[in-house]
Amino acid sequence: MAGLRARLRGFAFGGDYNPEQWDRAVWDEDVALMRRAGVNLVTLGVFAWASLEPEPGRFEFGWLDEVMDLLHAGGIAVDLATPTAAPPVWLSHGHPEVLPVMEDGKTFGFGNRLHYDPTSPRYRQHAARITTALAERYSGHPALAMWHISNEYGPIAYTPGAAAAFRDWLRRRYGDDLDALNDAWYTRFWSQRYTSWDQVAPPELPRSWSNPARRLDFQRFASDALRECFISERDIVRSYRDDLPVLTNFMRFYRHADYWRWAAEQDAVALDIYPDPGRDDSRVAAALNFDLMRSLRGQPWILMEQAASAVSQWRVNNVKPPGRMRLGSYQAIAHGADSVMYFQWRASRGGHERFHSAMLPHSGTGARTWREVEALGAELPRIAEALGSGSRAEIAVLFDWDAWWGLETAYGLPRNDFDYPGMVTDHYRPLLEGHFAADVVSFDSDLSRYRVLVVAGAHLVSDGFVARLERFVAAGGTLLCSYFCGVVDPHNQVRQPAYPGAFRGLIGAYIDEYWPARDGETFEVRFADGTTSVCDWWQESIHPESARAVAWYASGSLSGRPAVIQNPFGSGRVVYVGTRLPPATLHDTVLATVRDAGVAPLVEAAPDFVEAARRGNEHAEFLFLLNHSDTRTARVAVPAPGVDLLTGVAVGDHVSLDPLAVAVIRTERQRQPAAT
Ligand code: GAL
Numbered sequence: 001m002a003g004l005r006a007r008l009r010g011f012a013f014g015g016d017y018n019p020e021q022w023d024r025a026v027w028d029e030d031v032a033l034m035r036r037a038g039v040n041l042v043t044l045g046v047f048a049w050a051s052l053e054p055e056p057g058r059f060e061f062g063w064l065d066e067v068m069d070l071l072h073a074g075g076i077a078v079d080l081a082t083p084t085a086a087p088p089v090w091l092s093h094g095h096p097e098v099l100p101v102m103e104d105g106k107t108f109g110f111g112n113r114l115h116y117d118p119t120s121p122r123y124r125q126h127a128a129r130i131t132t133a134l135a136e137r138y139s140g141h142p143a144l145a146m147w148h149i150s151n152e153y154g155p156i157a158y159t160p161g162a163a164a165a166f167r168d169w170l171r172r173r174y175g176d177d178l179d180a181l182n183d184a185w186y187t188r189f190w191s192q193r194y195t196s197w198d199q200v201a202p203p204e205l206p207r208s209w210s211n212p213a214r215r216l217d218f219q220r221f222a223s224d225a226l227r228e229c230f231i232s233e234r235d236i237v238r239s240y241r242d243d244l245p246v247l248t249n250f251m252r253f254y255r256h257a258d259y260w261r262w263a264a265e266q267d268a269v270a271l272d273i274y275p276d277p278g279r280d281d282s283r284v285a286a287a288l289n290f291d292l293m294r295s296l297r298g299q300p301w302i303l304m305e306q307a308a309s310a311v312s313q314w315r316v317n318n319v320k321p322p323g324r325m326r327l328g329s330y331q332a333i334a335h336g337a338d339s340v341m342y343f344q345w346r347a348s349r350g351g352h353e354r355f356h357s358a359m360l361p362h363s364g365t366g367a368r369t370w371r372e373v374e375a376l377g378a379e380l381p382r383i384a385e386a387l388g389s390g391s392r393a394e395i396a397v398l399f400d401w402d403a404w405w406g407l408e409t410a411y412g413l414p415r416n417d418f419d420y421p422g423m424v425t426d427h428y429r430p431l432l433e434g435h436f437a438a439d440v441v442s443f444d445s446d447l448s449r450y451r452v453l454v455v456a457g458a459h460l461v462s463d464g465f466v467a468r469l470e471r472f473v474a475a476g477g478t479l480l481c482s483y484f485c486g487v488v489d490p491h492n493q494v495r496q497p498a499y500p501g502a503f504r505g506l507i508g509a510y511i512d513e514y515w516p517a518r519d520g521e522t523f524e525v526r527f528a529d530g531t532t533s534v535c536d537w538w539q540e541s542i543h544p545e546s547a548r549a550v551a552w553y554a555s556g557s558l559s560g561r562p563a564v565i566q567n568p569f570g571s572g573r574v575v576y577v578g579t580r581l582p583p584a585t586l587h588d589t590v591l592a593t594v595r596d597a598g599v600a601p602l603v604e605a606a607p608d609f610v611e612a613a614r615r616g617n618e619h620a621e622f623l624f625l626l627n628h629s630d631t632r633t634a635r636v637a638v639p640a641p642g643v644d645l646l647t648g649v650a651v652g653d654h655v656s657l658d659p660l661a662v663a664v665i666r667t668e669r670q671r672q673p674a675a676t
Contacts, residue, residue: 406460
């Protein structure tokens with residue numbers, strides 16, 4: 001990434017470029033307009049397999065040679081993709097075994113994309129051949145700056161080949177010991193015991209219920225199988241040249257790939273994000289995604305794709321109103337992105353995404369979207385000094401795929417409508433709205449650098465995480481924990497002898513029953529300070545051991561029992577919230593907890609629709625302030641005077657932000673360098 005930064009000498013700005021959809025005559029105009037817009041990087045060839053290899057083993061590279069040369073002559077670097085996300089018809093029809101079979105047993109045929117079984121040896125062999133041919137031809141091309149492996153990996157297949165691969169994966173996981181698998185999957189239940197490995201199969205769509213441990217292992221396997229495809233193509237391009245970043249593009253809260261494990265295999269992290277412009281509050285989930293991307297490798301990341309305006313995936317595809325695309329782009333940068341990239345450069349005339357917005361819309365340079373893209377391209381160099389800068393947070397929020405899969409892969413929980421990313425987002429929202437910086441951590445992360453950890457929806461937890469968490473709190477850390485955490489082990493089995501299993505010591509209480517609410521049922525909760533709020537969805541019958549109650553149910557069957565408790569643990573403290581608090585109460589509870597832990601917000605007393613984030617390097621700090629309201633102006637007190645890099649205007653003790661405005665306030669660094 002440092003190499004890419006040095007080469008571009010600024011934020012990467014550009015998008016997916018699909019010249020194979022256009023006549024040769026258009027390419028010169030493309031490059032000229034890219035230059036005009038300030039584009040310095042394009043992603044080439046993502047879905048171009050059929051144009052590159054029109055028949056098995058016959059390559060047509062002439063057009064790509066020409067495009068690479070044109071871009072290079074225009075000073076535009078290339079993020080070259082392997083085209084393996086969209087196999088050509090000769091592969092799908094010539095070798096139908098490469099097609100995926102979906103969970104319902106139906107084959108996903110040719111005519112879309114991602115129509116491949118990641119475990120198919122034939123698919124992998126053909127993917128390796130086109131990847132090798134591309135690497136051989138373009139590794140030395142001066143335009144090449146980065147390798148983009150395939151595109152948005154997912155989902156998995158249910159073919160006989162996938163079943164065999166699943167069995168191999170299980171044999172490795174359980175040390176070839178079928179008894180260990182039977183124990184892990186608790187196959188004594190419903191007579192599911194296996195007596196030979198060839199009886200073990202992926203969990204198909206259940207007629208009624210299914211084994212939760214088997215589903216969980218299949219999720220893990222599916223993520224690993226997709227990752228193997230990435231690794232095999234990565235290794236091919238690296239074998240030709242190992243000084244360029246190699247990555248694939250991640251998706252917003254994508255359930256089928258454990259991005260912590262994936263990120264470790266990549267040189268940098270890249271994200272595609274498409275918030276629905278028709279929904280008001282997608283900014284909180286976007287910010288959490290951005291913090292997750294930064295945290296995956298503890299580095300600046302690449303915003304690989306966003307929409308310049310409308311997308312094409314919803315029932316109604318609203319446009320981004322003026323100023324929203326710019327604001328969203330700075331939001332990504334504020335949370336650590338070193339780029340602003342789009343899908344795509346020029347709007348397609350046909351195909352499914354013919355009305356998906358583009359940097360260059362159908363109506364050309366007269367369009368509002370073009371003007372906004374061009375203006376942003378011209379503006380980004382003003383903040384070039386922030387490129388590569390890192391950030392520090394004293395709060396971490398857990399987002400772990402095993403926790404997600406444990407909560408959502410199988411029926412049979414006290415309630416079966418949990419939404420793991422939604423729960424984590426709900427607990428992250430107060431931090432964002434309260435202007436606190438947060439990192440994201442997994443079960444395997446080092447927690448020792450944080451003061452507060454927020455854990456929500458971690459029904460399944462690993463033993464290693466529990467041990468790390470206990471050390472963290474014992475050493476003085478603060479844990480804020482939601483209901484229904486710590487209950488099952490990594491095999492989806494209930495931890496004994498009492499709920500909440502692994503968290504009993506931490507929360508200083510046991511729970512004898514989980515009480516999901518009936519539809520529409522609410523219950524009053526009264527806090528020690530006399531305030532009350534109306535909760536719903538979930539209750540727990542909590543029996544404090546070392547904990548003390550800070551809120552009690554004041555109505556309903558659990559009236560008088562604790563709803564929120566606090567427990568001292570070593571030198572630290574745990575706040576356990578045993579019910580679903582309404583957003584305002586959760587907001588107050590989370591913020592009181594972080595303030596009690598001695599963590600300060602980035603700015604004090606700013607309105608909640610203003611977002612604050614800070615990046616820094618050895619010379620300076622950059623405070624990003626974003627006004628997400630499209631009607632209200634905000635006055636924000638800033639902690640130190642500086643200069644707004646976007647306007648060049650000196651900032652004293654406060655800044656005024658118009659609706660949708662952004663300020664990037666640079667202050668000279670006084671203290672320790674930020675970790676990058
Ligand atoms: C992404 C994908 C792009 C394009 C975009 C807009 O998921 O990588 O190829 O489809 O969405 O829908």
